[in-house]
Amino acid sequence: MPRALTLGNGDLLINFDARYNLVDIYWPYVGRENQTDGHICRMGVWADGRFAWIEDESWQRSIAYRRDTLVSHVELANQTLGLRLRCSDGVDFHDPLLIREVEIEDLSGRPREVRIFWHHDLRLFGNDLGDTVFYDPKSRSLIHYKGKRYVILGSMGPHGFGVQRFATGKKGLNNARGTFVDAEDGVLSQNPIEQGSVDSTLGVDLQIPAGQRASCSMFLGLGEAYGDVATLGERVRGRSAHIYLRRTDHYWRLWVARDRFDYGELPEEVVDLFLRSLLLLRTQIDNRGAILAANDHDIVAFARDTYSYMWPRDGSIVAAALDAAGHTDVTAHFYKFCADAITADGYLLHKYNPDGSTASSWHPWITREGGEQLPIQEDETALVLWALWQRFLRRADVEMVKPLFRSFMRAADFLASWRDPSTGLPWPSYDLWEERRGVLTWTCGAVVGGLRAAQSFAKAFGEREMAARYGRAAEEIRRGMEEHLWMPDLQRFARMLERKPDGSYVPDIAVDASLYGCWRFGAFAPDDPRVEATMLAIREKLWVRTDVGGVARYERDPYQERAKGDPAVPGNPWFICTLWLAQHGIAKARSVADLGESVPLLSWVARHALPSGVLAEQLHPYTGEPLSVSPLTWSHAEFVATVLAWLEKREALDICPTCGTPKFFYRQSRGEMLPHLGHETGVAPA
DSSP states (O other), X not given: OOEEEEEEOSSOEEEEETTSOEEEEEEEETTEEETTTTOOBOEEEEETTEEEETTSTTOEEEEEEOTTSSBEEEEEEETTTTEEEXXXXXXXXXXXXXXXEEEEEEOSSSXXXXXXXXXXXXXXXXXXXXXXXXXXXXXXXXXXXXXXXXXXXXXXXXXXXXXXXXXEEEOSBTTBOOGGGGGGGTOOOOOOEEEESEEEEXXXXXXXXXXXXXXXXXXXXXXXXXXXXXXXXXXXXXXXXXXXXXXXXXXXXXXXXXXXXXXXXXXXXXXXXXXXXXXXXXXXXXXXXXXXXXXXXXXXXXXXXXXXXXXXXHHHXXXXXXXXXXXXXXXXXXXXXXXXXXXXXXXXXXXXXXXXSBOOOOOOSBOTTSOBOOOOOHHHHHHHHHHHHHHHHHHOOHHHHGGGHHXXXXXXXXXXXXXXXXXXXXXXXXXXXXXXXXXXXXXXXXXXXXXXXXXXXXXXXXXXXXXXXXXXXXXXXXXXXXXXXXXXXXXXXXXXXXXXXXXXXXXXXXXXXXXXXXXXXXXXXXXXXXXXXXXXXXXHHHBOOXXXXXXXXXXXXXXXXXXXXXXXXXXXXXXXXXXXXXXXXXXXXXXXXXXXXXXXXXXXHHHHSOTTOOOOSEEOTTTXXXXXXXXXXXXXXHHHHHHHHXXXXXXXXXXXXXXXXXXXXXXXXXXXXXXXXXXXXXXXXX
């Protein structure tokens, strides 16, 4: 089930599913460890002898966020119970603390006795062996612990601070389902302690006058010792849950700063999703630098592995988008993370855990014939260089780059030398979809972008010989793309060249959305006729011809396939691939009218987001429901990058009638569009 709400602060990440169940608690790293292991933590309501869990079909749900912040805005109505709930959830911007407030309104017109229950199926360190949960009279809370993982669960209501009703018990043993069953009669066992595979439930009693409202709240805090979580409990007791939510609400409004940009003619739905995407990107970034691809634990059922890893490619695209949006403080740790991860030979591996260790991989170290090969996707090494240079263009933050320079130039040396002398192109590596090995148009374009970034850095730091070497290598790869990857008879680039055991290459001519890489990182101009023809082929061959629409990855894409054999559906529509079409239209636009042609694609993305603004990886081609993980960090990054490209191009196309130049100029040092002098007086700038 898709994650409809994601809340976090860079240390703690909390996910709620589309039924408003709490399903993931990642701490102390974003993406590692999941203290629920993806299991459901329920919320339920007892009223006048009747009971319903929030996941039941009897509820009408609206699951969203407050505007421009990372505090939820959830409305739940149950006609059978005669109640409406308004819920606010937030992970404190500083502490490892989740606050949940509930306002309950009577719809029946009579006085009500209502009890709210919160159930927690915790599996500390990601497993259910050897946990303990107990009622702590000192903090008046429930505490789960195992080793150096402690979780405190507390509540507040008309009775004041402290857990009022509680149950601790076993689950998954001798037919024990868990303490949530105990809540369904409105009464909890008050069992004070349990160990092994355990869970807990706490409850709050409310008396609601006819047609009136009452409120209560609970909190969940994490630490490595009893003292850590007890201190969190005392802070909540002293400040109140409401103040914690209020300060978190204000912090994220300041962080996202809606008035930072002039959005021109962009529709409101696009602007709202742009700001929501910025906030969601922040939730997926660990404070120590790892940018996680996704943290939807349900994908484990598909592959017995997760997306909770740092892929350098995804991370680079996210970092470039955030840098362009002005959030450079967030991304600085990412570049250091990558610099530390670069091997002695100059390349980055497949993916990394949030703590910097090497992650799981399916890329072998030997070829089918038994020879050695590097298990890498070379674009991942190149794009970190490319992204860092995009940042430097805007910030010129020499002090940040200085300690990273040697590591990144080692990566540039690798890119420049790891090439087949017969073609000038990089040696084969794995593609961005991680399905095939060859010399990809995407990868070649990325390596050109990485080498040109390295050339620019070397020039800036006075390393002329290095700069010349990187520049020559980039140009040789570009010429190799013209000679070997451009298919004159097809009038488009090939997806890749497959290297045979005898050293020869055979082109793979499938139309693949990743062909957009031929221009995106600077190998060719977006209005080069060869690029235009290639992007036209992507639109014609990969557009999903159903009511859903969107662009598939490539022809006959089998991943999460939902429409096998339907010629109208080359594959499921992906947000990133659809946005690549929009980016190309923006890059080659020469008038405001041209630029307007990309807006419908941005609106398409906004319409197909979840009501909360969350973007999945892909969509069902017939129903439009989200497929695979959500949120996918890359999807939100491409949306942010596309909107920023649109805004920058819109300013560049806004011509001054007095002097015939753009009314605004770009100041690289601060990433701002500023008016040039003379417009108010009618005097052209010097």
